[in-house]
Amino acid sequence: MSRNLFDELLNAKSLFLDRRALGHAFTPESLPHRELEISVLVNNLVEALRGHSPSNMTLYGRPGSGKTAVTRFVCRDLEAKGAAEGSNVKTIEINCRNIDTKYRVLAQIGNHLSREGDAVIPFTGWPADRVFEHVRTRMERDPGVYIIILDEIDYLVRKGREGDDLLYCLTSLNIGLLKDSFCCVIGISNDLGFTEDLDPRVTSRLSPIDVVFSPYNANQLEDVLNPRAERGVVENGLDCAVIPLCAALAAKEDGDARRALDLLRISVQKAEQDSGGIVNIGHVRQAQSQLEFDQITPTIRNLPLQQKLVLFSVIINEKNGLRNISTGEVYGTYEMACLNAGERALTSRRVSSLIRELDMIGIVSAKTTSRGRHGMSKRINTSLPPGFDVLEIMRSSEPLMEPVINTRYRLQNRL
Ligand SMILES: Nc1ncnc2c1ncn2[C@@H]1O[C@H](COP(=O)(O)OP(=O)(O)OP(=O)(O)O)[C@@H](O)[C@H]1O
Ligand SMILES: [Mg+2]
Structure with missing residues (x-):
C-alpha cells in the first residue's frame, strides 16, 4: 500500500500534551503575580453578590499584562457564585476592536439579554435611542446586576464622540434610569492616556476605581510559563534553559506574557519539525526570529514608497560597510534612488522626519549625538533581525523599487 503524505507527521510523537494550554484563549487555573489586581476586582464586584451596584472601573496596562485574563478569571467565579447563591449577576464582555460603534455595542448587549419572543436588534438601522431603550427594559425586567466589560475600549474612544456617547448612556443607567437593576461598566485599555480623550463628565463617572497592571519581569514570566508548560508540553520535553530564555526575551519586549507564550509554543513546534528531540534554546532563537519576521514583514510591505526609498538608502550604505550613517549620507543615496524610481526627491528636512x-x-535606530562645535548629528543604523531580506520584501511589494534595487550605486566611503 502506498504511503500517505501525512503518515510520518501523524505517527511522530508530539511534544505537545495540550497545545491549547500555550494558546492565547486558554484561561489558566491560576494567574501568578496578579493577586493584587484580582483582589481589587473581587473587593469591588462582591457588591454584586450583595445585591448592590459595584463601582465602575478602568483597567490599564501594556499589551499582555493580563488585563483580559484577570477580568475573565474574576467574572467566571463571580457568575458561578451568583448562580450558586441565587443572585442574578450577569457579565457581558465586548471587544471594542471588533464591535466599535455605540450602536453595535448597545445592540450586542441588547441581544445578549434577549429572551424567546424578543425582537432581534439588527446590526444597523434602528435609531440608537430605540436600541438603548431595549437594553434598559431588558435589564429592568429581570432584576439583577449587569456587568458590562468593554475590552480594548480605546478603539471606541478614538472614534470621536462614539466612545463618549456610549459611556454616557451606560453610566446613566445607574443614575435614575434603572429602578430594580444595576449596571456596572469595566473599561479595559492598553493606553494610559485614553481618558484624556473623553469628556470629563464621562471620565469621572467611568473611573471611580482605576487598576494599573504593571508589565511582568523575567522572573514573573517564568512563573507564568511554568504551569502552562507543565500542562501543555510532555514531561522532560523542554531543556531547562528554555523557559528562562522565553521569559527573558519577552521581559525585554515590555513584559508581554502573550509574547512569552508565543515564544514557547513556536519553540515546541520548531523542535517537532527539527527532529522530534527535546526543545532547546536554539529552537527559542528560531521562534524569536520567526516572530520578528512575522511582525516586521507586513510593516515593511505597507511602508509608503518614500519611506521605502529612505529605508533602502540606509540599507545600501550599511551593505557598503558603513555604520552610524549620517542624515547627509542617507540623503545623498536617497536622491539617486528617487531618480531610479522616477520619483521627485523630498527635501532633506522631510527625509529627516521620515527617518524619525x-x-x-x-x-x-536614529540617535542624535553632539559633534561638539560642529553641532548635532544623527547616527543611523537599521535594527532588523539578522538574515532578514528587506530588499526582497520591498521589491515584491512595490514594482517601482525593482529598478531602484537593481541599480549599482557609487557610494562614498569614509576615510
Ligand atoms: N499571570 C498570568 N498567568 C498565566 N497566564 C497569563 C498571565 N497573565 C497573562 N497571561 C496570559 O497571557 C496572554 C495575554 O494576556 P491578556 O490577554 O490578559 O493580556 P492583556 O493585558 O489583555 O493584553 P492586551 O492589552 O493586548 O489585550 C493570555 O494568554 C493570558 O492567559
Ligand atoms: Mg486584552
Missing part, C-alpha cells in the same frame, strides 16, 4: 518615523516603528 522609521525609528519610531523600530525599523531603524
Whole structure:
C-alpha cells in the first residue's frame, strides 16, 4: 500500500500534551503575580453578590499584562457564585476592536439579554435611542446586576464622540434610569492616556476605581510559563534553559506574557519539525526570529514608497560597510534612488522626519549625538533581525523599487 503524505507527521510523537494550554484563549487555573489586581476586582464586584451596584472601573496596562485574563478569571467565579447563591449577576464582555460603534455595542448587549419572543436588534438601522431603550427594559425586567466589560475600549474612544456617547448612556443607567437593576461598566485599555480623550463628565463617572497592571519581569514570566508548560508540553520535553530564555526575551519586549507564550509554543513546534528531540534554546532563537519576521514583514510591505526609498538608502550604505550613517549620507543615496524610481526627491528636512518615523516603528535606530562645535548629528543604523531580506520584501511589494534595487550605486566611503 502506498504511503500517505501525512503518515510520518501523524505517527511522530508530539511534544505537545495540550497545545491549547500555550494558546492565547486558554484561561489558566491560576494567574501568578496578579493577586493584587484580582483582589481589587473581587473587593469591588462582591457588591454584586450583595445585591448592590459595584463601582465602575478602568483597567490599564501594556499589551499582555493580563488585563483580559484577570477580568475573565474574576467574572467566571463571580457568575458561578451568583448562580450558586441565587443572585442574578450577569457579565457581558465586548471587544471594542471588533464591535466599535455605540450602536453595535448597545445592540450586542441588547441581544445578549434577549429572551424567546424578543425582537432581534439588527446590526444597523434602528435609531440608537430605540436600541438603548431595549437594553434598559431588558435589564429592568429581570432584576439583577449587569456587568458590562468593554475590552480594548480605546478603539471606541478614538472614534470621536462614539466612545463618549456610549459611556454616557451606560453610566446613566445607574443614575435614575434603572429602578430594580444595576449596571456596572469595566473599561479595559492598553493606553494610559485614553481618558484624556473623553469628556470629563464621562471620565469621572467611568473611573471611580482605576487598576494599573504593571508589565511582568523575567522572573514573573517564568512563573507564568511554568504551569502552562507543565500542562501543555510532555514531561522532560523542554531543556531547562528554555523557559528562562522565553521569559527573558519577552521581559525585554515590555513584559508581554502573550509574547512569552508565543515564544514557547513556536519553540515546541520548531523542535517537532527539527527532529522530534527535546526543545532547546536554539529552537527559542528560531521562534524569536520567526516572530520578528512575522511582525516586521507586513510593516515593511505597507511602508509608503518614500519611506521605502529612505529605508533602502540606509540599507545600501550599511551593505557598503558603513555604520552610524549620517542624515547627509542617507540623503545623498536617497536622491539617486528617487531618480531610479522616477520619483521627485523630498527635501532633506522631510527625509529627516521620515527617518524619525522609521525609528519610531523600530525599523531603524536614529540617535542624535553632539559633534561638539560642529553641532548635532544623527547616527543611523537599521535594527532588523539578522538574515532578514528587506530588499526582497520591498521589491515584491512595490514594482517601482525593482529598478531602484537593481541599480549599482557609487557610494562614498569614509576615510
Ligand atoms: N499571570 C498570568 N498567568 C498565566 N497566564 C497569563 C498571565 N497573565 C497573562 N497571561 C496570559 O497571557 C496572554 C495575554 O494576556 P491578556 O490577554 O490578559 O493580556 P492583556 O493585558 O489583555 O493584553 P492586551 O492589552 O493586548 O489585550 C493570555 O494568554 C493570558 O492567559
Ligand atoms: Mg486584552
